[in-house]
Amino acid sequence: MTSARPFNFSAGPATLPEPVLRQVAAEMLDWHGSGMSVMEMSHRGKEFISIAEAAERDLRELLSVPEGFRVLFMQGGGLGENAIVPMNLSRGGKVDVVVTGSWSRKSAAEARRYANVQIAAEGNGREIPRDWRLRDDAAYVHVCSNETIDGVEFHDLPHLTHGVPLVIDCSSHLLSRPIDWSRVGLAFGGAQKNIGPAGLTLVFVREELLGHALDICPSAFNYATVAAAHSMFNTPPTFAIYVAGLVFQWARQFEYAGKRGLAALEQRNIDKAGLLYSALDASGFYENRVDLACRSRMNVPFFLQDEALNETFLAEAKAAGLLQLKGHKTVGGMRASIYNAMPLEGVQALVGFLKDFEARHG
Ligand SMILES: *Cc1c(COP(=O)(O)O)cnc(C)c1O
Numbered sequence: 531m532t533s534a535r536p537f538n539f540s541a542g543p544a545t546l547p548e549p550v551l552r553q554v555a556a557e558m559l560d561w562h563g564s565g566m567s568v569m570e571m572s573h574r575g576k577e578f579i580s581i582a583e584a585a586e587r588d589l590r591e592l593l594s595v596p597e598g599f600r601v602l603f604m605q606g607g608g609l610g611e612n613a614i615v616p617m618n619l620s621r622g623g624k625v626d627v628v629v630t631g632s633w634s635r636k637s638a639a640e641a642r643r644y645a646n647v648q649i650a651a652e653g654n655g656r657e658i659p660r661d662w663r664l665r666d667d668a669a670y671v672h673v674c675s676n677e678t679i680d681g682v683e684f685h686d687l688p689h690l691t692h693g694v695p696l697v698i699d700c701s702s703h704l705l706s707r708p709i710d711w712s713r714v715g716l717a718f719g720g721a722q723k724n725i726g727p728a729g730l731t732l733v734f735v736r737e738e739l740l741g742h743a744l745d746i747c748p749s750a751f752n753y754a755t756v757a758a759a760h761s762m763f764n765t766p767p768t769f770a771i772y773v774a775g776l777v778f779q780w781a782r783q784f785e786y787a788g789k790r791g792l793a794a795l796e797q798r799n800i801d802k803a804g805l806l807y808s809a810l811d812a813s814g815f816y817e818n819r820v821d822l823a824c825r826s827r828m829n830v831p832f833f834l835q836d837e838a839l840n841e842t843f844l845a846e847a848k849a850a851g852l853l854q855l856k857g858h859k860t861v862g863g864m865r866a867s868i869y870n871a872m873p874l875e876g877v878q879a880l881v882g883f884l885k886d887f888e889a890r891h892g
Pocket of ligand 1: 607609610674676701720723
């Protein structure tokens with residue numbers, strides 16, 4: 531399907547698959563003959579229960595989530611989880627955090643309010659640091675598996691061998707590639723990067739980690755309570771779950787390069803990122819500064835050699851139908867977020883614009 535809409539490179543809330551937006555529009559006033567919008571339904575009615583069950587089933591299928599994991603539909607976002615995880619898992623003890631960029635640094639700072647936090651290693655925002663100092667008696671090790679702001683991604687999850695569970699904040703690359711669950715104790719992600727509207731937070735947690743929340747943990751954020759109530763302890767973000775469910779259906783049907791589903795999405799993400807990084811590297815005009823081994827497939831920060839051209843670049847990009855390329859305020863420069871819903875044509879258009887802009891201003 532060709533689209534007249536501009537290409538949207540926002541880091542989040544981010545672009546969604548156009549067929550999903552169209553379906554949401556078509557079903558807005560009357561979902562499947564129910565006479566109700568999904569926004570108007572009881573979360574305990576049979577209509578919404580069927581939506582939520584299908585969403586969980588499709589998500590589990592897409593990511594091959596093993597039996598021993600519970601999938602929770604929560605609220606509070608990634609930043610909420612920075613507190614909710616230590617309240618549920620730390621038992622007030624030790625937590626080791628590997629800092630690879632802005633988000634893991636924030637996670638460490640928040641966890642300090644509930645636990646004895648040690649920075650196990652700290653990178654410079656362009657690399658995954660080596661030589662982690664890990665404590666055998668830590669409750670868990672936290673990493674951000676894709677640093678949205680810095681553009682640093684773990685292409686292999688760390689294989690911890692000291693018997694301590696790994697927690698990953700995978701907000702910005704969830705559903706862009708498979709997850710090696712054998713290495714994970716808990717994974718969380720806000721939906722608004724790659725999955726659906728803001729307001730929904732996904733948590734995947736091993737059953738054996740449930741049941742140790744601190745007393746101060748709000749019941750609505752106690753994983754054991756939420757799991758026992760099948761994410762209906764309180765009203766979940768129903769509309770966001772519905773849209774995410776449609777994204778999961780879209781993802782399951784997605785075809786690319788002879789592949790289907792998550793494998794097809796991953797292949798297209800590899801191709802999109804390859805195209806963009808090649809264009810940046812081939813130019814002396816633009817620069818991405820992240821270590822080759824951990825460049826993110828989802829978030830590509832880059833700089834113009836002449837920063838005085840930044841505003842012109844953004845204005846011309848917008849006029850060319852390429853939206854929200856401004857880098858995060860803490861990093862500056864530009865950032866192209868190329869999540870699942872960004873078509874190959876969007877990255878081709880961006881690469882064409884990069885060359886054209888360089889030809890005119892370089
Ligand atoms: C966006 C993001 C967050 C914060 O999510 P909120 O929903 O704004 O709380 C946390 N971690 C990562 C990696 C993110 O990309």
